[in-house]
Amino acid sequence: MxxxxxxxxxxxxxxxxxRSRMDAGESFDSLSLRSVARAAGVVPAxxxxxxxxxxxxxxxxVDESFLSLRSMLRRAREDGLPPEHIVHRSVEILVEHVLAHxxxxxxxxxxxxxxxxVLRHAIxxxxxxxxxxxxxxxxxxxxxxxxxxxxxQMLAGLLVNSMIAIIEAILELPTSGPAGDPRPEALxxxxxxxxxxxxxxxxxxPSWRSIGVKETPAG
Amino acid sequence: MxxxxxxxxxxxxxxxxxRSRMDAGESFDSLSLRSVARAAGVVPAxxxxxxxxxxxxxxxxVDESFLSLRSMLRRAREDGLPPEHIVHRSVEILVEHVLAHxxxxxxxxxxxxxxxxVLRHAIxxxxxxxxxxxxxxxxxxxxxxxxxxxxxQMLAGLLVNSMIAIIEAILELPTSGPAGDPRPEALxxxxxxxxxxxxxxxxxxPSWRSIGVKETPAG
DNA sequence: CGACATAGTGTACAATTGTTCACTAATTCG
DNA sequence: CGAATTAGTGAACAATTGTACACTATGTCG
Numbered sequence: 001m002x003x004x005x006x007x008x009x010x011x012x013x014x015x016x017x018x019r020s021r022m023d024a025g026e027s028f029d030s031l032s033l034r035s036v037a038r039a040a041g042v043v044p045a046x047x048x049x050x051x052x053x054x055x056x057x058x059x060x061x062v063d064e065s066f067l068s069l070r071s072m073l074r075r076a077r078e079d080g081l082p083p084e085h086i087v088h089r090s091v092e093i094l095v096e097h098v099l100a101h102x103x104x105x106x107x108x109x110x111x112x113x114x115x116x117x118v119l120r121h122a123i124x125x126x127x128x129x130x131x132x133x134x135x136x137x138x139x140x141x142x143x144x145x146x147x148x149x150x151x152x153q154m155l156a157g158l159l160v161n162s163m164i165a166i167i168e169a170i171l172e173l174p175t176s177g178p179a180g181d182p183r184p185e186a187l188x189x190x191x192x193x194x195x196x197x198x199x200x201x202x203x204x205x206p207s208w209r210s211i212g213v214k215e216t217p218a219g
Numbered sequence: 220m221x222x223x224x225x226x227x228x229x230x231x232x233x234x235x236x237x238r239s240r241m242d243a244g245e246s247f248d249s250l251s252l253r254s255v256a257r258a259a260g261v262v263p264a265x266x267x268x269x270x271x272x273x274x275x276x277x278x279x280x281v282d283e284s285f286l287s288l289r290s291m292l293r294r295a296r297e298d299g300l301p302p303e304h305i306v307h308r309s310v311e312i313l314v315e316h317v318l319a320h321x322x323x324x325x326x327x328x329x330x331x332x333x334x335x336x337v338l339r340h341a342i343x344x345x346x347x348x349x350x351x352x353x354x355x356x357x358x359x360x361x362x363x364x365x366x367x368x369x370x371x372q373m374l375a376g377l378l379v380n381s382m383i384a385i386i387e388a389i390l391e392l393p394t395s396g397p398a399g400d401p402r403p404e405a406l407x408x409x410x411x412x413x414x415x416x417x418x419x420x421x422x423x424x425p426s427w428r429s430i431g432v433k434e435t436p437a438g
Numbered sequence: 439c440g441a442c443a444t445a446g447t448g449t450a451c452a453a454t455t456g457t458t459c460a461c462t463a464a465t466t467c468g
Numbered sequence: 469c470g471a472a473t474t475a476g477t478g479a480a481c482a483a484t485t486g487t488a489c490a491c492t493a494t495g496t497c498g
Contacts, residue, residue, distance in 0.1 A: 113246070164384070204419045208419060221465080222464080263455095
């Protein structure tokens with residue numbers, strides 16, 4: 001095996017160790033450098049060949065996770081957009097994606113409120129960016145043509161907040177085994193709820209009037 | 220000083236130590252029994268005179284926090300309900316209350332996704348209970364008379380999710396000093412956003428039709 | 439081949455942790 | 469008063485932690 005391959009392999013083992021322990025319910029702060037190295041089958045000192053600290057390991061996981069999340073957004077965008085089934089389809093994709101990349105979302109959900117300030121800020125920025133992207137996507141819908149940028153950001157923020165809540169709920173859904181998916185019936189039930197929670201605010205869109213905001217011609 | 224007073228005092232010192240360290244950004248998992256005792260000005264062994272473990276200390280903080288939160292709900296309910304200003308007033312009360320009880324909310328926000336399963340579940344249950352109470356409150360509004368119980372729970376869940384997001388955002392608002400409130404202007408700005416995010420879903424209420432649910436006469 | 443680079447090893451060290459145990463000092467109460 | 473209860477002390481323990489350093493083995497490449 002080539003040297004680069006070995007290197008990449010243990011690096012992945014370290015990331016995997018951290019990811020899977022967080023998926024098992026531990027917080028990022030409770031992960032010690034030593035325990036991660038141990039779980040990766042490597043001696044503590046070897047950890048430093050790949051990351052200068054646990055912070056760096058965490059940031060690498062943030063990158064991984066949001067890369068995966070972006071691939072989801074792309075998929076949803078390219079999926080063709082039947083105008084009325086868009087919410088249903090989006091929730092379907094979301095649930096599917098979260099279950100398929102469970103560890104990534106479990107990591108982000110856990111590290112988002114961790115004691116590690118570096119990670120918290122990194123994740124907060126990624127979410128902000130993600131929200132802005134969603135806002136520009138929303139701007140393309142005819143119904144939202146006349147909305148101010150501020151209101152679009154508000155709507156995107158609202159949807160992202162719901163998305164986060166939904167994701168956290170998915171991760172907490174009872175599973176058959178420690179490594180299994182939730183029961184399909186419970187999942188269907190949950191999807192219905194999530195759909196409703198996303199649909200209700202959208203029903204408010206047609207009657208929305210930007211209130212308390214003076215719309216100036218150029219910013 | 221009476222013995223009971225002394226006891227109560229160091230107990231409070233222990234709770235305060237944990238609370239304030241979490242408000243400063245540390246996670247519950249990173250609080251060691253020793254460090255909490257140290258911050259409370261007490262020797263580690265003395266900790267055990269009050270709590271059998273950090274878990275118990277955490278549960279006591281959960282009680283404290285949700286007691287405070289309930290007092291907020293009561294206040295909002297008794298505040299008299301001018302039907303159109305209700306959202307505005309609720310947000311005002313919420314912001315005021317979070318700033319006044321910052322430590323409690325910081326604790327809950329942090330422990331909600333901590334690695335400590337006991338705390339996570341305790342908090343999740345409290346939030347569920349809180350959501351149900353809100354749902355029965357909502358049921359009293361004439362516009363929601365015909366809504367199914369399920370849809371009311373859905374709406375309450377949606378509002379609670381937004382509330383949680385708003386609370387977390389308040390806690391992250393930049394403050395002047397380490398112990399100061401956010402700048403009033405930034406706060407006003409933020410309140411406007413929060414109001415909008417709560418108002419939009421409510422605008423959807425009149426056009427809501429329970430979809431995909433067969434309403435059976437008795438459950 | 440042979441010198442070099444480097445991923446991973448093994449050992450060591452000081453710090454901090456949770457828990458225990460015998461203790462002291464002070465309040466409570468018969 | 470005087471005995472009993474009890475909040476808090478101080479020392480001790482085994483375990484675990486992050487980091488450092490000299491090392492070995494094994495691919496890389498001139």
